Amino acid sequence: MYYLKLVGQFYQDMRRQKLRTFLTMFGICWGTIAVVLLLAFGVGLEARSRQSMHGMGTNVVILWGSKTTMPFEGMGIGRQIRFRQEDAEYLERKIPQMALISAEYSKWNVKIIYKKNARSITLKGVQPSFGELRNIIPEQGGRFLNDLDMQHSRRTIFLGNKLRDALFGEGSNPAGRVVMLGGVPYTVVGVLQKKTQNSNYSGSDENMALIPASTFRGSYGHRYADNLVYRAVDPDLSELVNKDVYRELGRRFKFDPADKEALSLWDTTEGDRFIKYFFMGFKAFLAIAGVFTLLVGGIGVANIMYVVVRERRREVGIKMALGATGKTILMQFMVETFLIVALGAGVGFGFSAAVVQVFKLPIMSNVIIYVGTPTISPAVALGTMLVLGIVGFSAGYAPARRAARMDPVRALEF
Amino acid sequence: MIELEKVSKVYRMGTVPVVALDGVSVEIAAGEFVSVLGPSGSGKSTLMHLIGCLDTPSGGTYRLDGRRVEGLKRNDLAEIRNRKIGFVFQNFNLLGYATALENVELPMVYKKMRGRERKSKALELLGLVGLGDRAVHRPSELSGGQRQRVALARALANDPEIILADEPTGNLDSQSGREIVQLFRKLHQAGKTVIVVTHDKTIAAETRRVLNLFDGKLVSDSPNH
Numbered sequence: 001m002y003y004l005k006l007v008g009q010f011y012q013d014m015r016r017q018k019l020r021t022f023l024t025m026f027g028i029c030w031g032t033i034a035v036v037l038l039l040a041f042g043v044g045l046e047a048r049s050r051q052s053m054h055g056m057g058t059n060v061v062i063l064w065g066s067k068t069t070m071p072f073e074g075m076g077i078g079r080q081i082r083f084r085q086e087d088a089e090y091l092e093r094k095i096p097q098m099a100l101i102s103a104e105y106s107k108w109n110v111k112i113i114y115k116k117n118a119r120s121i122t123l124k125g126v127q128p129s130f131g132e133l134r135n136i137i138p139e140q141g142g143r144f145l146n147d148l149d150m151q152h153s154r155r156t157i158f159l160g161n162k163l164r165d166a167l168f169g170e171g172s173n174p175a176g177r178v179v180m181l182g183g184v185p186y187t188v189v190g191v192l193q194k195k196t197q198n199s200n201y202s203g204s205d206e207n208m209a210l211i212p213a214s215t216f217r218g219s220y221g222h223r224y225a226d227n228l229v230y231r232a233v234d235p236d237l238s239e240l241v242n243k244d245v246y247r248e249l250g251r252r253f254k255f256d257p258a259d260k261e262a263l264s265l266w267d268t269t270e271g272d273r274f275i276k277y278f279f280m281g282f283k284a285f286l287a288i289a290g291v292f293t294l295l296v297g298g299i300g301v302a303n304i305m306y307v308v309v310r311e312r313r314r315e316v317g318i319k320m321a322l323g324a325t326g327k328t329i330l331m332q333f334m335v336e337t338f339l340i341v342a343l344g345a346g347v348g349f350g351f352s353a354a355v356v357q358v359f360k361l362p363i364m365s366n367v368i369i370y371v372g373t374p375t376i377s378p379a380v381a382l383g384t385m386l387v388l389g390i391v392g393f394s395a396g397y398a399p400a401r402r403a404a405r406m407d408p409v410r411a412l413e414f
Numbered sequence: 415m416i417e418l419e420k421v422s423k424v425y426r427m428g429t430v431p432v433v434a435l436d437g438v439s440v441e442i443a444a445g446e447f448v449s450v451l452g453p454s455g456s457g458k459s460t461l462m463h464l465i466g467c468l469d470t471p472s473g474g475t476y477r478l479d480g481r482r483v484e485g486l487k488r489n490d491l492a493e494i495r496n497r498k499i500g501f502v503f504q505n506f507n508l509l510g511y512a513t514a515l516e517n518v519e520l521p522m523v524y525k526k527m528r529g530r531e532r533k534s535k536a537l538e539l540l541g542l543v544g545l546g547d548r549a550v551h552r553p554s555e556l557s558g559g560q561r562q563r564v565a566l567a568r569a570l571a572n573d574p575e576i577i578l579a580d581e582p583t584g585n586l587d588s589q590s591g592r593e594i595v596q597l598f599r600k601l602h603q604a605g606k607t608v609i610v611v612t613h614d615k616t617i618a619a620e621t622r623r624v625l626n627l628f629d630g631k632l633v634s635d636s637p638n639h
């Protein structure tokens with residue numbers, strides 16, 4: 001009852017000071033929204049950036065053969081390095097920290113026909129590991145190329161989603177249908193699930209067709225792969241694995257491992273590291289901006305609490321005359337401060353949650369492609385509450401202590 | 415037992431010292447009924463504040479039940495006020511947002527008494543001052559006399575030995591004032607120490623002992639009847 005009563009008096013005080021109370025709560029509310037939403041968007045944007053970066057594959061390295069530029073063991077410069085299937089297998093065997101590898105063969109301007117629809121596409125021959133390496137996830141009702149396709153050089157084909165749309169109609173499931181490639185029939189096994197891809201090295205995956213590397217070699221007579229794709233067991237080991245690749249291929253192709261030009265290499269983990277540190281800084285900036293807004297709100301709360309304490313000197317005096325200790329008085333004003341903060345913060349959290357929900361609506365799907373899905377992570381929520389607690393405590397303590405230390409006789413004079 | 419020995423109180427107004435009490439020595443035994451008279455500014459309220467442990471003397475010694483008060487900490491003073499003293503003020507000093515019942519409960523809240531016990535005691539006290547049917551009224555819904563009776567019930571909450579009243583009838587009509595004085599007399603008969611500051615000679619006449627203050631000094635201390 002006593003604490004309920006306390007709230008009652010508090011409510012009356014707040015009513016008497018409508019505008020000031022509103023502004024104070026608004027300060028806290030705004031600060032909360034600032035912290036929560038800024039960080040929610042930060043988290044969403046980071047996830048989005050990672051996701052689109054990983055559209056091409058998570059922590060993969062793309063490796064091309066190039067021309068030697070340093071003489072080595074009696075061999076001249078300008079030799080072209082070309083990879084065969086065996087080279088991929090050799091590297092996988094020799095480098096234990098290499099998790100996955102796939103050779104990738106390409107042919108441009110291949111005509112693909114289904115009934116009356118024809119398209120000119122980039123056709124690729126890949127190993128089954130390519131799917132996992134390059135984040136190629138099949139739509140429901142389909143599958144990616146598998147080991148049996150590879151072993152038996154089956155004429156199976158996996159289609160990019162845009163290519164499927166063009167050949168079979170949007171959203172249809174062509175698994176089991178037969179398309180023609182240069183007069184040869186291929187059975188569709190699956191379609192790429194739509195993904196965001198902000199980088200590529202030979203066109204976007206949505207417009208391609210993939211067949212088993214073995215089938216590709218057999219059909220087109222390519223002896224050499226265009227490139228290799230691989231991933232280290234851990235992104236932090238990527239650089240080490242790259243060094244091993246230079247060493248092993250140097251030995252195999254007889255080039256100097258120090259000859260950087262002999263191979264051409266794109267390590268996407270560098271982008272990930274960049275994103276990681278960039279967003280670390282970015283989120284710190286957002287958090288600091290939000291926290292400062294909250295601190296300003298806290299100053300407002302401290303200000304109104306000083307007013308409340310001054311206006312209730314008499315009440316403090318009466319309570320002291322009846323035996324209230326300084327601690328009781330202190331607690332009373334602290335509770336009231338936390339109440340203001342909690343109310344403002346509650347509204348702020350509610351508003352932030354609502355905004356985040358709005359971004360989940362279907363009409364926002366186009367926006368989400370660019371800014372990502374804002375997410376109130378538990379860490380953000382907890383951190384904000386911690387800051388709010390500190391702000392509430394700092395804002396309430398000084399005025400509450402002033403009340404607690406009042407001289408009862410002086411307080412009663414008002 | 416209240417023992418004041420050469421007690422003085424000096425306020426500082428900027429650099430100018432104001433002597434509110436000047437070497438007052440007086441003993442008031444348990445169960446006495448005392449009135450304090452004197453012109454405005456003579457130090458009556460200051461004396462009450464000191465006796466009631468709302469304030470401490472600048473000089474001299476004050477013993478309450480044999481215990482010296484000067485050196486006590488704020489929390490100890492608060493506890494003495496809570497357990498041993500009941501204040502009644504001229505302007506009632508009720509909490510406006512609380513009901514009569516809640517006002518009476520307040521000292522018991524600070525004594526950490528349990529809710530149900532607190533409530534029944536508060537109702538009993540309101541009955542004692544004749545306001546059993548006004549428990550859930552707020553002060554603004556009560557007359558002056560009724561408010562002062564609520565204040566008196568509140569002063570009695572923790573069964574204090576001493577009731578200190580500073581011009582308790584100053585804001586009341588004569589009828590309400592008489593009712594309050596009757597209650598004081600009843601309390602005195604029940605064994606409480608009652609000390610009343612007043613300008614009203616008829617109230618002073620009810621008491622058994624009259625202290626006269628002038629300019630911060632105790633100028634007379636005489637038994638009544």
Ligand SMILES: Nc1ncnc2c1ncn2[C@@H]1O[C@H](COP(=O)(O)OP(=O)(O)OP(=O)(O)O)[C@@H](O)[C@H]1O
Pocket residue numbers: 410425426427432433434452453454455456457458459460461
């Ligand atoms: N907080 C204070 N600061 C400075 N001077 C004070 C303070 N409180 C009281 N005084 C002074 O002390 C003297 C005694 O005041 P006190 O209130 O005890 O008088 P009183 O007898 O109760 O008068 P009244 O009948 O008007 O209530 C007065 O001169 C007053 O101005």
Ligand SMILES: [Mg+2]
Pocket residue numbers: 458459460580
């Ligand atoms: Mg006075």
